[in-house]
Structures are given as C-alpha cells and as structure tokens.
Amino acid sequence: MSETKDGDTIPITVEFTGGLEMLFSNQRKHELKLPAKDESEEPANIAFLVRYLCENVMKDPRKDLFVLDDSVRPGILVLINDADWELEGEDMYEIQRRDNILFVSTLHGG
Amino acid sequence: MSETKDGDTIPITVEFTGGLEMLFSNQRKHELKLPAKDESEEPANIAFLVRYLCENVMKDPRKDLFVLDDSVRPGILVLINDADWELEGEDMYEIQRRDNILFVSTLHGG
Amino acid sequence: VMRRSWPLEKAEYKRYGRQLIMPEIGLQGQLRLKNASVLIVGVGGLGCPAAAYLAGAGVGKIGIIDGDVVEESNLHRQILHSTSRVGMSKVESAMVFLSSLNPNVQLTPHPSRLTPETAIPTMKDYDLVLDCTDTPASRYLISDTCILLSKPLVSASALRIDGQLVVLNNPPLPPGDPKGGPCYRCVFPKPPPPESVVSCGDGGILGPVVGVMGVLQALEALKVLTRTPEPPSLTIFSAHANPMFRTIRLRSRKPKCAACSSSATVTAEALTSGSLDYVQFCGAVNPVEAL
Amino acid sequence: VMRRSWPLEKAEYKRYGRQLIMPEIGLQGQLRLKNASVLIVGVGGLGCPAAAYLAGAGVGKIGIIDGDVVEESNLHRQILHSTSRVGMSKVESAMVFLSSLNPNVQLTPHPSRLTPETAIPTMKDYDLVLDCTDTPASRYLISDTCILLSKPLVSASALRIDGQLVVLNNPPLPPGDPKGGPCYRCVFPKPPPPESVVSCGDGGILGPVVGVMGVLQALEALKVLTRTPEPPSLTIFSAHANPMFRTIRLRSRKPKCAACSSSATVTAEALTSGSLDYVQFCGAVNPVEAL
Ligand SMILES: [Zn+2]
Numbered sequence: 001m002s003e004t005k006d007g008d009t010i011p012i013t014v015e016f017t018g019g020l021e022m023l024f025s026n027q028r029k030h031e032l033k034l035p036a037k038d039e040s041e042e043p044a045n046i047a048f049l050v051r052y053l054c055e056n057v058m059k060d061p062r063k064d065l066f067v068l069d070d071s072v073r074p075g076i077l078v079l080i081n082d083a084d085w086e087l088e089g090e091d092m093y094e095i096q097r098r099d100n101i102l103f104v105s106t107l108h109g110g
Numbered sequence: 111m112s113e114t115k116d117g118d119t120i121p122i123t124v125e126f127t128g129g130l131e132m133l134f135s136n137q138r139k140h141e142l143k144l145p146a147k148d149e150s151e152e153p154a155n156i157a158f159l160v161r162y163l164c165e166n167v168m169k170d171p172r173k174d175l176f177v178l179d180d181s182v183r184p185g186i187l188v189l190i191n192d193a194d195w196e197l198e199g200e201d202m203y204e205i206q207r208r209d210n211i212l213f214v215s216t217l218h219g220g
Numbered sequence: 221v222m223r224r225s226w227p228l229e230k231a232e233y234k235r236y237g238r239q240l241i242m243p244e245i246g247l248q249g250q251l252r253l254k255n256a257s258v259l260i261v262g263v264g265g266l267g268c269p270a271a272a273y274l275a276g277a278g279v280g281k282i283g284i285i286d287g288d289v290v291e292e293s294n295l296h297r298q299i300l301h302s303t304s305r306v307g308m309s310k311v312e313s314a315m316v317f318l319s320s321l322n323p324n325v326q327l328t329p330h331p332s333r334l335t336p337e338t339a340i341p342t343m344k345d346y347d348l349v350l351d352c353t354d355t356p357a358s359r360y361l362i363s364d365t366c367i368l369l370s371k372p373l374v375s376a377s378a379l380r381i382d383g384q385l386v387v388l389n390n391p392p393l394p395p396g397d398p399k400g401g402p403c404y405r406c407v408f409p410k411p412p413p414p415e416s417v418v419s420c421g422d423g424g425i426l427g428p429v430v431g432v433m434g435v436l437q438a439l440e441a442l443k444v445l446t447r448t449p450e451p452p453s454l455t456i457f458s459a460h461a462n463p464m465f466r467t468i469r470l471r472s473r474k475p476k477c478a479a480c481s482s483s484a485t486v487t488a489e490a491l492t493s494g495s496l497d498y499v500q501f502c503g504a505v506n507p508v509e510a511l
Numbered sequence: 512v513m514r515r516s517w518p519l520e521k522a523e524y525k526r527y528g529r530q531l532i533m534p535e536i537g538l539q540g541q542l543r544l545k546n547a548s549v550l551i552v553g554v555g556g557l558g559c560p561a562a563a564y565l566a567g568a569g570v571g572k573i574g575i576i577d578g579d580v581v582e583e584s585n586l587h588r589q590i591l592h593s594t595s596r597v598g599m600s601k602v603e604s605a606m607v608f609l610s611s612l613n614p615n616v617q618l619t620p621h622p623s624r625l626t627p628e629t630a631i632p633t634m635k636d637y638d639l640v641l642d643c644t645d646t647p648a649s650r651y652l653i654s655d656t657c658i659l660l661s662k663p664l665v666s667a668s669a670l671r672i673d674g675q676l677v678v679l680n681n682p683p684l685p686p687g688d689p690k691g692g693p694c695y696r697c698v699f700p701k702p703p704p705p706e707s708v709v710s711c712g713d714g715g716i717l718g719p720v721v722g723v724m725g726v727l728q729a730l731e732a733l734k735v736l737t738r739t740p741e742p743p744s745l746t747i748f749s750a751h752a753n754p755m756f757r758t759i760r761l762r763s764r765k766p767k768c769a770a771c772s773s774s775a776t777v778t779a780e781a782l783t784s785g786s787l788d789y790v791q792f793c794g795a796v797n798p799v800e801a802l
C-alpha cells in the first residue's frame with residue numbers, strides 16, 4: 001500500500017480524542033497521505049481509511065478497542081469535517097483532499 | 111458604493127462579539143458583499159471595511175464606540191480568520207474572498 | 221383572591237438583579253426559572269458545579285439523586301462537599317451547601333441510585349434532567365426514561381483531560397416525531413464493549429476539566445428553560461488540545477431508534493417490568509459497581 | 512537530616528489519587544502543585560470557582576486579595592460565598608470555604624484592594640497570578656506588575672453572556688526578550704474609552720458564563736505550573752453563539768510595548784512612586800469605583 005505513486009494519495013488530517021489517542025502512539029493529530037484507491041481500485045472511503053489506520057498507523061495490538069466486525073466499534077463517533085458521519089453517508093463517504101476525520105471515543109465518567 | 115457591478119464585490123463574513131453586536135442591530139454574524147475596490151480604486155483593506163461598516167451597516171449613531179481617529183477604537187481586537195490582525199498587517203491587510211473578520215470588544219467584568 | 225402586585229419578592233430582585241437586567245433573561249426568564257424544576261442525577265464532579273450554578277440562578281425546584289457517600293478522593297473535583305462531610309451521603313452534603321447558597325430553592329433529596337424500577341416515578345415530576353452520572357448503563361437508562369416522559373436531557377461526561385457535552389431530546393417531542401431532538405441511542409445505538417469503558421476512578425480526572433463540563437451543563441439547562449432549541453451538537457473538550465473546544469454537528473433522530481422512533485421497543489412497561497436489563501445490555505465487567 | 516521515604520503524606524495520596532494516576536500530572540506534577548504559590552486577585556464570579564479548583568487540586572499556597580464584602584446580588588455567581596456570610600469580607604468568606612474543602616492548602620488573606628503602591632510587595636512572593644478583577648485599571652496594573660516581577664498571568668473576564676481568557680507573560684522572560692509571552696499592553700496598548708466600559712453591575716452577567724471562565728483559569732493555572740508554555744492564544748466564549756468557544760492566535764511581544772519591551776517605560780520606580788496613575792490612564796468615568 002505504501003508503493004502507490006505520489007499522485008495517487010490524498011492528504012488528510014486524522015485526529016483521535018477521548019482516550020483513542022492512546023492507541024495511536026499517544027498522538028492526537030496525524031497528517032496522512034492516504035492512497036486514493038482502496039484494494040479494489042475504488043475511491044478511498046471511510047471504511048478503507050479505518051482498515052488503513054489499523055494496518056499502517058496503529059501500533060497498539062488491541063485492535064478490538066478500535067474496530068469490531070470490520071467497522072469502528074460501538075462508542076466511537078466518526079466526524080467528517082466536524083459533522084457526524086451519519087450526515088455524510090457513514091463509512092461509504094468518499095474521502096476528499098484535506099478532509100479532517102475525527103474519531104471520538106465516548107466518555108462515561110463524571 | 112452600492113452601485114458597483116456584481117463582479118466587483120467580495121463575499122466575506124463579518125462577526126461582532128463582546129457586546130459590539132449591540133451596535134450592529136444585535137446581529138452577531140453578517141454576510142456581506144464588500145466592494146472589491148475602495149474610494150481610491152485600491153484593493154479593499156481592513157481600513158476600508160471599517161469605513162464601509164460605519165457607513166452602510168451600523169445603524170447605531172454612537173460611531174465613537176466603534177471607531178476613533180479613523181481606526182477601530184482601543185479595546186477592540188480585529189481578528190482575520192481567527193488570528194490577531196497584528197499577525198496579518200493590521201488595517202493594511204487586503205481582504206480576500208470568504209475571509210472571516212471578527213471584531214471583539216474586550217471585556218473587563220469578573 | 222388578591223393578586224400580588226410584584227411577581228418576585230423584594231429580596232429576589234436584589235439576589236437576581238445581575239440576571240434580571242440582561243435582555244437574555246429579564247423578568248420573564250427569571251420567572252421561568254423560578255417555576256422550573258430540574259433533576260440532577262449524580263452529585264459528583266459534574267453534578268456539584270451544575271447544582272451550584274442552577275441553585276444560584278434561582279431555579280425553583282432542584283432534585284438531587286445519588287447513592288454514594290462523600291470520600292476524600294472526591295474533594296479535588298467535587299467542590300460542594302467538604303473534608304468535614306466525608307462519610308456523609310453526597311445528597312445530604314449537597315443539600316447543606318445548596319441551601320446555604322440560596323435558601324429560596326426548594327431542594328428534593330433522592331439518596332439512592334436510579335434503577336429501571338425507580339426511574340419513571342423519580343423523574344416524572346421534573347421539567348428537565350441533567351445526566352451527571354458515570355456509567356454507560358445509567359446513561360442509557362436516563363435517556364430512555366427522558367424519551368418516555370418527554371423531558372429534555374443535558375448530558376455531560378469527563379475522563380482524564382477530556383470532556384463531552386450534548387443536549388438531547390430537545391425539543392422533547394413524542395417518539396416517532398422526527399422533529400424531536402435525538403436521544404442518546406440515536407447517537408450511540410450500541411453500548412461500547414465493556415473492556416473499552418474507563419471510569420474516573422481507574423483513568424483519573426483533572427478537577428477543572430470535569431468542572432468546566434458541569435458548569436456548561438448548568439448553562440445549557442438555563443438555555444433549555446429560557447430559549448428555543450438549537451440544532452443538535454456535541455461539544456468536545458480536551459485540556460491539552462489547541463483549540464480546547466470543538467463543536468460537532470449531530471444527526472437528527474434515527475428513523476429506527478430503539479427509543480425515540482415510531483418503531484421503538486423501549487416502553488414504560490418494558491422498563492418498569494425489569495425486562496430491560498441495562499447492566500446486561502452494557503455487559504458490565506463488574507456489574508456490582510455499574511449503574 | 513533524615514530523608515522522608517514518601518514525598519507526600521498518606522492522606523494526600525488518597526485525596527489526590529485521581530490526579531496522581533494521570534500521566535499528565537503524576538507524582539512529579541502533584542509535587543510541583545504542592546510547592547507552588549498562586550495569587551488570586553479578586554474572589555468574585557471568576558475568583559470563586561478558580562480558587563475552589565486550585566485549592567481542590569492541592570496548590571500548596573493560595574493568596575486571595577479582594578477589598579469587597581459579600582452582597583446578596585453576588586450569590587447567583589459567586590458560589591464560594593453564602594447567604595449567611597452576606598456582609599463578611601469576601602476574603603474571609605472565601606477562607607471559610609477553601610479551608611473546609613482542603614485544609615492542606617496554606618491560605619494567605621489580603622483583605623484590601625490592590626494599588627500601585629501595594630502591587631509589588633503583594634505579588635512578589637507568588638509563582639503565578641490570576642487576574643479575576645473587573646476594571647481596565649486593575650488589569651493594566653496587574654499585568655505591569657507581573658512583567659516587573661517576571662510572573663506568568665492567567666487573565667479572564669466576563670460580561671452578560673460573553674467571556675474571554677488569555678495566558679500572558681508565559682514564559683515570563685525579562686522585558687526586552689522577544690521570546691517571552693506577550694503582556695496585556697502588547698494586546699491592548701491603549702485603554703478603551705471609559706464610556707465603552709461596562710461592568711457586570713451595569714450590564715449584567717449570567718452565573719455559569721463567568722463560572723466557566725473561572726474554572727478555565729484554574730485549568731490554565733495548572734497547565735502553567737506543570738507543562739511547557741504554548742503559543743499565545745485568546746479563548747472567546749459566547750453562550751448563545753454556535754460554536755460557543757473560539758480560539759484566536761495572538762501576537763507575540765510588541766517590539767515597542769510600554770511594559771515588556773527593551774524600551775519599556777513602566778518601571779518599578781514609576782509604579783511605586785505613584786507616577787503611573789492607572790485610574791487617570793483609563794480615564795474612569797467614576798474614579799471612586801475604579802480599581
Ligand atoms: Zn433515539
């Protein structure tokens with residue numbers, strides 16, 4: 001996946017908050033060059049981004065704290081340019097250049 | 111000033127907060143089409159915007175609560191796309207399409 | 221019957237003067253607050269500041285529900301309590317503070333945990349509910365009950381240096397009405413896996429972080445009581461991020477939501493009969509401590 | 512000399528346990544807080560919550576300065592005070608609250624207004640200052656003194672439904688060093704015309720609005736005491752705006768600033784001799800009430 005040509009990547013910002021950053025090397029903000037096409041040569045969407053993050057960015061072995069059944073686990077909100085992904089088409093949303101994708105883990109403490 | 115051709119205006123957002131909105135019909139957010147050139151046919155800058163606001167948008171007669179000596183009065187911060195205007199060239203800054211210009215009156219209460 | 225010539229007592233004009241002169245509140249708004257009743261579920265890190273500012277503002281009736289007692293480890297963030305009241309029930313301790321801040325407020329103590337059996341009778345007499353609790357199970361229970369009773373809900377949470385705030389079921393229209401505000405299940409249809417849930421006891425919490433969220437709950441409560449509803453949004457806070465606050469546009473009601481849609485399966489009967497087992501639903505790692 | 516084997520008392524581990532387990536604070540951070548001293552100038556709407564959360568967090572020494580007495584019209588937002596303490600000095604009332612919340616904190620009362628003559632001796636023994644006052648004159652005086660004494664300053668203000676927050680002089684490098692954080696005069700070189708200045712008494716204030724700003728001051732204070740400085744920014748808050756919070760990037764030190772540049776005219780001599788007349792400088796409409 002890292003062998004795509006330079007023109008074939010999309011620059012995006014991915015952010016983690018609510019404790020999820022601990023699964024991603026304790027880094028809240030990641031500037032990424034995401035491959036423009038997924039494994040089936042379809043335009044990269046959120047589902048592909050989640051797989052890509054698991055395989056290429058996440059060092060923590062506890063993948064189940066981020067994904068479940070090939071999708072983001074319950075209790076994580078996905079926000080595309082500061083809007084709930086439900087407003088944008090959920091994991092079918094096709095990622096655009098300079099999109100900001102924010103993963104928020106719900107908190108329960110008080 | 112309202113007779114410029116349509117292509118000769120710049121769409122911008124002007125916002126007022128900290129009490130300044132009371133001088134502008136109690137409206138915090140104004141979507142404006144600012145003439146692209148000032149009275150001397152120079153590109154519109156912040157100094158021109160301030161004059162334009164005084165003459166065309168501000169209904170309140172107490173102009174001295176907004177301007178003093180042809181500039182924004184002391185105690186008002188001007189923010190261009192969420193940065194202090196001192197970082198951008200103060201009132202000489204040339205306004206760009208879709209700029210967000212925020213006028214904040216300092217508060218002193220506690 | 222003689223009509224009173226002044227809608228507020230003389231001392232109330234004095235006490236609330238700084239709010240009364242604001243066009244955003246005014247006499248009208250102050251009377252709405254005086255006639256309102258708010259239930260605060262949990263007087264911990266969130267509930268303490270929320271209760272203080274709502275009592276200060278002159279909300280007429282405030283109910284407080286909590287089953288815990290004050291511990292020394294609470295005091296860095298639960299600022300209504302005090303060292304000499306360690307061991308007292310949190311509800312009783314909060315009553316001491318709130319009645320000395322504003323004796324005009326009618327306080328109702330509920331010194332026990334909210335359960336599916338007690339939720340409807342406890343919550344039904346209030347206009348508005350604040351979720352200041354700390355488990356997923358209690359959050360689903362409170363949201364479901366608010367839908368069943370048509371109450372708006374101000375929900376906040378905090379952990380370590382992060383916080384979240386959302387106003388739910390506002391406007392509080394009947395289940396099936398898509399114009400009502402979303403509920404907790406619309407936003408989180410499935411509970412998080414129990415191993416992903418971290419409490420403040422386990423993960424830690426910085427006092428001003430949960431404090432900010434609690435004060436914002438009080439503010440949202442005042443807005444719900446005095447203004448028209450705004451589109452649903454989630455405020456997320458992170459003390460070391462820049463900017464610290466971020467506001468997210470949320471979805472409207474989910475067409476198939478288990479609680480607030482026309483095909484809802486959460487009913488008053490299911491709730492009170494105990495057939496909705498929230499601890500089971502949330503799969504608590506340690507069910508004894510949950511809810 | 513025998514070295515103690517534990518850097519904190521047993522009761523402190525218990526009390527601060529929820530902070531100690533966080534990597535952002537830890538034992539190191541807690542010890543920094545314990546060894547720190549913070550001066551809170553003004554225990555009104557901002558100072559009350561700021562003082563409560565700093566005392567809760569275990570800041571070792573807290574000084575409180577205020578010349579006012581508690582009034583009934585304060586209580587909707589100044590939640591440290593209470594109805595039975597109306598008429599007591601605010602400093603004394605705050606001491607009652609804070610010592611009962613956390614008896615480990617060493618409290619120093621300064622029951623009088625800060626003046627140009629008293630500013631340096633009052634502020635010199637503290638590590639950090641919180642400006643929780645309510646006039647332009649006091650804001651310039653506190654900022655100037657912080658520059659002269661090389662103290663970082665956490666400044667907040669509020670009116671009606673709006674609030675502002677800024678950390679100044681952080682890092683607190685000597686005047687003339689452009690790497691130091693900007694001061695109040697860098698951001699506001701000239702005072703506002705007096706007719707544009709509105710107090711909370713005249714304009715009104717919503718309790719949770721000033722409350723949020725005060726809690727955020729406590730948070731910024733904890734960050735100054737335990738973390739490296741961040742680039743200067745101004746947080747602006749407006750309760751009815753969407754989003755409610757906005758963060759603005761601020762300028763660095765102004766090369767010709769009257770207080771913090773190499774050509775500064777604000778000196779310790781000028782301050783203590785009374786030649787800097789802040790009330791005059793700010794042109795108070797009603798000088799008796801200013802400062
Ligand atoms: Zn729902």
Ligand SMILES: [Zn+2]
Pocket residue numbers: 693694695696697698764765768769770771772
């Ligand atoms: Zn300066």
